[in-house]
Amino acid sequence: MRRMMQQNVFEPIGFIESCFKERFGTPRQPGLVPSSWGQLRLRPELNLSEALEGLEGFSHLWLIFVFHQNMNKGVNAKVQPPRLEGEKTGLFATRTPHRPNPIGLSVVKLDRLEPGLLHFSGVDLIHGTPILDIKPYVPAADCLPEATAGWTAARPERTLQVEFTTAAVSQFELCFGAMAARAQGAVKELLELDPRPVFYRGTGDNPNPYTDTYGFRFDDYNIVYRMQGALATVLSVQPWAEYLASKDRR
Amino acid sequence: MRRMMQQNVFEPIGFIESCFKERFGTPRQPGLVPSSWGQLRLRPELNLSEALEGLEGFSHLWLIFVFHQNMNKGVNAKVQPPRLEGEKTGLFATRTPHRPNPIGLSVVKLDRLEPGLLHFSGVDLIHGTPILDIKPYVPAADCLPEATAGWTAARPERTLQVEFTTAAVSQFELCFGAMAARAQGAVKELLELDPRPVFYRGTGDNPNPYTDTYGFRFDDYNIVYRMQGALATVLSVQPWAEYLASKDRR
Helix, strand or coil: CCCCCCCEEECCCEEEEECECCCCCCCCCCCCCCCCEEEEEECHHHCCHHHHCCHHHECEEEEEEECCCCCCCCCCCEECCHHHCCCCEEHHHCCCCCCCCCEEEEEEEEEEEECCEEEEECCCCCCCCEEEEEEECCHHHHCCCCCCEHHHCCCCCCCCEEEECHHHHHHHHHHHHHHHHHHHHHHHHHHHCCCCCHHHCECCCCECCCCEEEEEEECCEEEEEEEECCEEEEEEEEEHHHHHHHHHHC | CCCCCCCEEECCCEEEEECECCCCCCCCCCCCCCCCEEEEEECHHHCCHHHHCCHHHECEEEEEEECCCCCCCCCCCEECCHHHCCCCEEHHHCCCCCCCCCEEEEEEEEEEEECCEEEEECCCCCCCCEEEEEEECCHHHHCCCCCCEHHHCCCCCCCCEEEECHHHHHHHHHHHHHHHHHHHHHHHHHHHCCCCCHHHCECCCCECCCCEEEEEEECCEEEEEEEECCEEEEEEEEEHHHHHHHHHHC
């Protein structure tokens, strides 16, 4: 066997522009927030526009990407995925970003193609993610309804109920205009999944009894919500620049 | 946006041992030859055995690999996939090995786990393929029956009828013993797909009228078959070492 032990060097073909701007508030798997949006802009100097021809016939794509915000250099053989609530399992039985090679795999819905630019929804990728490859989703090869789901089978993804204050609904309209319903939908889909780290949550039968307020950046806005037991209430939406300025004043 | 334009360097976590030993006779997609077999041996010096824990609950895995036999350094934006019979399409609308980053993605069926060793079936990977990552196949995220299949939708995969001579059947039994039925099944599944390059085939309505004999290495054996129109007849199975020796004598 010819062993290619030498290192493999890959350069991004482009970068993700996404409504998710920071790790907190980015979904952990694709498809969980179908209303989310993102785009991939191919690096123009690579002259790859023609390479997208024919993709318009596929509804979904695989993106192979680099977990670029993965600053933790060490890799542990066992990890604690959020849905296992503290239990450990082997890293290869999970999609954790902390892998020997920090390569990610996401399927997204292709909404629209422009030269050198792909628009999609259902993303779980953070803004700025480097993309190594695009592959068509081929249902005959990729969709295996008979596959068994291991530890992910019985874990409910959506554990929270989400409400919006009247003020927040008006702010979505002011901030997002024609995109307001979609943006509000994306935030609802996201919060239902409980983006908080496990140690903030309490347990399933005994949710964290404390009332806490959280904020995260979504698109160019700061979203603030309050947790009470298993209820998340979105309180406000504010332009990110305004939020930063108000923070500086304090 | 922080642009990580620098190169990403990845090292294999292990290498594939497969029944497919050369490019000719290796299926072009996973799952097309369900009787095929392969295994992944993790590099022992990486101490990743524990990282496999929990994988036994999943029936299928994704393998992210390097197209290491891809010697053609140039990348063309448009390619001619075999099933398009001469038509061109953008490389990102295909799974061609000739990509800006030669990264492959295959789903395989996990048959059995040993410490540091994974046995699977339904492989399309050539012996020696470097593996960069293993991910569990999560049907809730990865199986999209509603996805549209682009140009792959209407193309029949299995175009040939396959027969075995009585002599070949006996040779499968002699060569593969308890594995004879599986090996014969894998060869049948493979040849039904017509592994020949497009220019040897003729067209769908007008198959190549010539009678030709082809050989390829499968596991440790040389398989010889004859093409007549759309019929492939397997003529013989011979240990690879014997075949090599006989070739040297000529």
